[in-house]
Amino acid sequence: MGEIILTMKGIDKTFPGVHALDNVDFELCRGEVHALMGENGAGKSTLMKVLTGIYKKDKGTIIYDGKTVEFTNPREAQQAGIVIVHQELNMLGHLTVAQNIFIGREFMKGIRIDDERMNVEAARLFKRLNINIDPTEKMSNLTVGKQQMCEIAKAISHEAKIIVFDEPTAALTESEVNELFEIIRDLKKKDIGIIYITHRMDEIKLITDRVSVMRDGAYVGTLISKDSTKNDIVNMMVGRVIYEEPKTESKVAEDAPVVLKVEGLNAGKLVRDVSFELHKGEILGFSGLMGAGRTETAKAIIGADPKESGDIYVNGKKVEINTPEDAVKCGIGYLSEDRKRYGLMLQRNVAENSTITFLENFMKGIFIDNKKENNETEKYIESLAIKTPGIDQLIINLSGGNQQKVILTKWLVRNCDILIFDEPTRGIDVGAKSDIYKLMNELVKEGKSIIMISSELPEILRMSDRIIVMCEGRKSGELRIEEASQEKIMHLATLRN
C-alpha cells in the first residue's frame, strides 16, 4: 500500500431536516481499495459527493496529494484526478456510447468533433477492460449492466488518481462482477486509489484492503479487511439499533387464503410471464438485481404500465386493472421506489399528501372538511410517530423516513388490504428504517398483505415469509424463508434461462 493520497477531516454537511454528515474522517492510500460501508442513508454517497464537489461541505478539510483542496464542481475534481462512478447512472440516452464517455472532453479536429477518433479510443478502452460494447451504439439501447460498465470505463478513461465506485455491482450479473474485479485489481497495480461503496459483505473480503464504516452520517471506524469478520463490520454498521431477528420460519399458514393472484403477466421486455400468489397476512419478498423487472411487475399489476396479457385475481375473483384508479378500487396500494418522483407532492403539505388517496371520505358537501382531514392526519402522525412541526408543514421539509411514513399514511387512510412496498427503506436513516419494519409487521398482523420489493438481501431475509427472485423480467425462483439464504438468492438472481 502506497503513501496516503487523500485525507478528509471533520467533514460536516446538513440538509434541511437531515444532518447528513457529522464530523466524518476518512483516508485513502495509493493503490488501495478502501471499502466504505453503512446502511442506506448512512451518508456514504453524500461524503463522496462532497469530495467530488457536487455538494459544498459546511465544515472540515480535504487534503489531496498533500494540498488542501476545495472543489466547487465535478469538473475541477475530474481535472485533479478524482472521478466518481455514480450509483445513479448519468447517461445521455440520445448520444452514443463513445460520445457519452468523452462528453466534456471531446477530441477535436479544428472546430469539428472527431467522432471517428472517439470511437477508436472508446473501442481501445473497452478492449483494455475487455468489455464487449459497440462504441457507436446509442446509450439508451444498452442494458443497465452495460450502461454501468460504460460509466466505469468513462471514469477510468479520465486517467484518474482516485476512482470512487458507488455500489457498482448493484446492477451487474456475476460474470460482469468478475470482469469488474479484474479491472479493479488492474487499477490497483497502477497505484490508483479506489474508494468502493458497497452493501455486499462477500465483496469486502474479495477485493478490498480496508473497510471504513459509517452510521447515521457519522464515522464509526476502520478495519483491515483480511483480518476482520463479517460480524465485526455488521456490528459497526448496525450499532445499538435493534432489528427484529431475521425470520427463521413463516408465521403464515400454508392454507391462508390467497388475496392476490397473478397469472402469466406480460408487460414489455422486463415482465415476461410472471405468476405468483400472495396470501393473507403475508409479506412476499421480491428480490433480484437492478433492472430485473420487479418494479415493472408492480407497475403492471397496478395498471401504471399497460400489460400485454395476464390475469389478476383479488380475493379469488378476476379483476380488470387498467389504471391505478382501478387498482386502488381493488384495495391495492403502491409505494414507489422513487419517492420524490412518484410519491410526494413536494409543494403541498403533510395533510394534503396523506388524504389524496381518499378525498371522497373528507368531503362536507362540495367542500373539503379540513377539520376531519386534520384530525385523521394527526391520528396517523401520532401512531406512525411521524416527526413533523405540524400537519401544515410542506412535505419537502421532512426527512426521507418521515416522508416515507406520510406516503404509507395515504394508503392506510385509504385502508388498502394489499400493499406493494417498492424499496421501502431506500435512502432513509436507520431509526426510521426499523420503524418501517415494525409497521409492516403490525400491518400483516392486522391481516393486510404486503409485497416487498427490495435490493437489500438482509432486508428481504429479515422481513419476508416467502421470497420471489426475478432475473431479466422472469420469475427465476421462489424460496420459502426457511430454505432461503443470500447465496441461494444471488444464484437465482443471476440465473440465465
Place this chain on the structure above:
Amino acid sequence: MYRIRQSPLVKKIGFNRIVLFLVLLAMYCFFAVFAKNFVSYNRLLSAMNYAYFLGFLSLGVTFVIATGGIDFSIGPVMFCAAIMSGYLLTHYHWPLWLCLISSVVIGMLYGTLNGYLVAYKSVPSFITSMAIMQISKGVASVFTKAQSVSWPQLVQENGWYRNLIKTRVGNTYIPVGMIILLTTAIICAIVLNKTKMGRYLLSLGSNKEAVWLSGVNVKKWEMIAYIICGTLAGIAAIFFVAAYTTVQPGYGDQYNNEAIAGCVMGGTSMGGGLASIGGTFIGVMIISILQEGILAIGLNKNYQLVITGIIVIVAVYLDVISRQKRN
C-alpha cells in the same frame, strides 16, 4: 424583516402578495404625481375597462398553470367567442341572453378540445394551445366572413349588457364589473383551495405521477382545468365587448401574454402546484393601472409591454430563488 415575514397574518396572506400590493400602490402614486389629473373616479373606471376581461382571462389561465400546463390560446378564443356570439346577435338576431350564453359555451368548447388533447392525447399543452389559437382565429373569421362585429350600444336595443361593466345611477357610475370580477375571483379562490377539484388540480400540478398512482383520474381533472379556463375566456369575451363593443377576427394574441403575465406576477408558478388567485387579481390590477397610467403620461402601449415584461421577469426570478432555497 424576518420577523415581518414570520408574523402569522403575513404568512396567511403571503409575503409576496403583500409586496405585490405595495408595488400596485406605489405605481398608482407614481402616476398620480406625474400624470395630469390622474386621480379621478373616471380614470379608475376606464382603467378597469381593461382589467375586467383581462381579469377573467387571468383567472382562467391560473387554473391551467396550477396544473403545470399552459394555455396560449385564451386571447384568440375570447375574440372568437365574442365575434361568433356577436354575429349571432347582429345577423341572426338571436335574443341577447342567448348570445351571452353562447359566448360562454363557445369558450367552454374550445377549453374542452384543448383539455382533451392535452389530458387524453398527452399533446404538450403549449403546442395544443398554439394550434387552437390558429383554429379559433380561423373559425371566427370564416364564421363572420372576415369582417368585424360590433355589439349594440348602450342606447340601442339590447344594449343593456353593457351595464355589466358600469351602470349609471343618477350621474355616477357603479362599477358592476368590479363586483362581478371580485365575486368570480372569490369563487375561484374557494374552488381552488377548499374543494376536491381545486385540491386535485394543485396536487396534480405538484406531482402528476404521484396523484395518478394514488388512484385519482388525473386525465379527467386536468381536462376540467382547461374547461374552466375556456369558460372564463368566454365570460371575458362578454366583458370585452361590454367595454369595446367591436371585435375583429384574426387578433387577440397580445392578450394571452398579458393574461399569463398577470397570473404569473401573482405568484402562480409555471412549475405547477402553486397558485394564488389573490395574486392573479393584484397582477391584473397592476397591468391595467400601468396601461392607463402609461397613456396618461403621454406614452403609448409599447412602454407598457416592456415594463410588464420586466416586472414579470423580476417576479418570477424571486419565485425561483425562493424555491431554490426551499430545496
Place this chain on the structure above:
Amino acid sequence: MSRQIQNIPASSNKSIVQRLGGQNVVVFLIVVALFGFFCIVSPNFRRYSTILSILDYSYYITLIAIGVTFPLITGGVDLSIGTGLICYSLIGGYLVVYQGWPVWIGMIVCVLCGAIIGFINGFLVGTMNLPPFLATLCTMMMTRGLGSICSTGLGIPWPTAGTEGGWFRTIFKLNIGDMKLPLGFLWILLLTALMSFVLNHTKVGRYIIAIGSNKEATRLSGINTKYIYIAAYVISGTFAGLASIAYSAIFASVYPGTGAGFELEGIGGAIIGGVSMTGGVGSITGTLLGVFVICILKTGLPFIGLQANWQQIITGIVLITAVLIDLSRNVKGTKSITTAFKKR
C-alpha cells in the same frame, strides 16, 4: 436520476434512431405530395413564379425555424423570435431610412439586436433559471414594444430594388435579365448545412443535445450548462436577426405591431420536422422540410380559391396531427408514466 434510464424506454429508442433518417423521408414525401396536389388542382400554381413566391415567403420562417430548433432541442422554447424579427427589422430600417445609415450597417444592426435579445433569453433561462416559456414570453412582449418605440411607431419602407441601397434585396433574389434566381434558397441551404454541422459535429451542438437528454448528467460531466443555454438562445436570436433581413428584403415595408404568430409558424415547422418538445431530438434538415410543409400550405391554399381564414384553421390542424403522429411513434403503446409525462 435512475429514472432517466426508464425515461427513454426501449420501445422508443428505435424511433429516435429512425426519426433522424426516417421522419425526414416521411416529411419530404409530404412536401412533395402537397406540392403535387396543388399543381394538379390549380393550373396557376404550376409556374416558376409560384415556386419563386413560395420560396420568397418561406425565407424568414425557415430562418427563425432553424434558429429556434436549438432552444427546442435543449428542451426549451423561444417565443421572442416572431415579434423580435419585426423589432430588429424596424430598428435597422429606421436607422437606414430615417437616419441615413448605409444599408449594410443596418443589416448588421438587425443581426446584432437579434443576438442581444438571444443573449438576454439565454441569460434568463441558463443563469437565472427562469422557465424558458416565461422568459421568452417576456422578451416577446418587450420586443413587440421596443420595435415600435425605436422606430417611433413608424412603418419602415426599406429601400426598394433599383433605388440606392436597394441592392440588398438582390441577396435573396437575383435578376439576370428576365430570369429571376432565388438566391436566398442557396443561402438557406448553406445555413442548413452549416447549422447541421454545428449541431452534430461541434461541442456546442453536442452539449445542446446533451442538455436536452439529461441536464443534470450533463452538469455532472463538468459542463457549464449556463453557457450552453446562452449559446442556444443566441443562435436562435441571431437567426431571428437574419430572418428580419430576409423579411425586409422580400416585403415592401415593415409595420410595427405585427410579427406575433411568426414564432408559431417557425416552431410548428420545427415540430413537424421531428424536433421533440421534450428535447434531445431534432435535426436541421427536418426543420427545413417541416417549414416547407407550412409554407406550401400558406402559399398554395389561396390558389385553390380558399379564403385566407381557412388557411389558419388548416395549419392548426396540420400541427396537431403532426404532433399526434410523433407521440404515437414516440410513446409506442406504453402510456407509461415515465414516458408520457417525461417533460415534467
Place this chain on the structure above:
Amino acid sequence: MSKKLLPIIFCIVLIASLLAGCGGAPSGPAASGDTGKQAESTPDSKPADTETLNFAIIVKSYQSTYWLAAVKGATDQMNARGVNATFNGPNSESDIADQVQMFNDAINSKPDGIGIAACDASAMLDSLQAAKDAGIPVICFDSGIPDAPPGSVLATASTDNYKAGVTAAQGIWGALESRVKGATGKVRIGVVNQDATSESITSRGLGFIDEITTLCKGAGKSVAVVGNDYYVGKVKEKGDEASADIIIEVRVPAQTTTELCATEASAILNQSDTIGIFGSNQVAAEGILTANQNLGVLGSADDKIIAVGFDAGSIIKAAIKDGTLYGAVTQSPLKMGQVTIDLLIAAAKGEPVSDVDTGGAWYNKDNMEDPSIAPNLYD
C-alpha cells in the same frame, strides 16, 4: 448573494435599452407618444399665453407615413395658431381596444377638444357620449363616425372614401376600357383590401367595385363579383359568375400584414385572365407590388396587368414613376391635419363648425408634380 443582484443589473440593462428607445424617438420624424411631449413643450418657448388651448389628437396608427403627413399638417397649423396638441395612436389600425382606451384617457385629461381618426366606427360611441357629457368637443378626421350620438361629433374632416374608390375606378378605366371592350373571353379585375373591418377601407373597395360595374355595363358587358363574402354581399349587384364577361375578384388577407396581402395578391395576379387590380390602401398596394416582384406582370403594356393603388409613400411613388403602378388615388392628409386643428379651435371657441371633404385626387406619373398633388404625396 451575488445571484440576488442579477435581476437588478438585468433590469437596469433593460430599462437602459428602453430609454435608448425613447432617446431615439424624438430625433425621428414627429410621431408617437413622445412627440406629444414635444408639442406640449412648444408653448414654453412662446410668450406665455394665458389660455393656450390644449387638444388631444388620436390617429389610427403610425404604421403608414400617411398619418405622419396628417400629424405634420396638424403640427404646422398648431404652431401657426399657437395652440397645443398631444398626438397618440395605437400600434396598428386594428388595435381598436387600445384606441378606445386612448380616447377615454384623453377625455379624462380634460383637453379643450379631441380630434380622432377612429379605427372603428362603433367602438367609440359610448366614449363619444362620455366626451359629450364632459363637454369636450370632438372632431373626426380621415374617417367619420356615422351614428355618433347627436352633438358629440361636431364636424368631420375626411375623404369621402366611397367617392375616392369611384375615382380610382374611373382612373383605372382609362386604361382598361379598350381592353374590356376588346375582350373576347372572360376577363378578371382584382381588388385587394387590407380588411373587411374598417369603414374607410370597405367603402373604398365598394366604391371601386360599384363604379367598375356601372362602367362595364356602360360598355355593354355583364359583371360578376366573387371572393370575400362580405364585399360580395355589400355590392350593388353581384351578378352571376358563370355567364359574366367580367369577373371582379375581391380578396382580404386574414391579418393586415404585408406578407399576407402579398400572398392574396399573387393569387390574383397569377390568373391568366386578370387585366386589372386595385389595392385599396397603402399596405394592400405594397402587397401587390411585392407579389409582382416575382411575376413581373404589372405595367401599362397591352399584355400586362393594370394596377392601381391608394395613398402614397415612397414605394408606391417609385412604382408609379417607373410605370409598375398605373396610378393611385391620394387623399390630402396635410390638409386633413390643418383642417382638424382649425375645426378644433373653432369648436373650442364655441363657433359653429361643419364637415369638410378634404377630397381624394387621382394621380399618375404625368400629374405627380402638379402643385395641387405634390404636397400630398408624402413618403
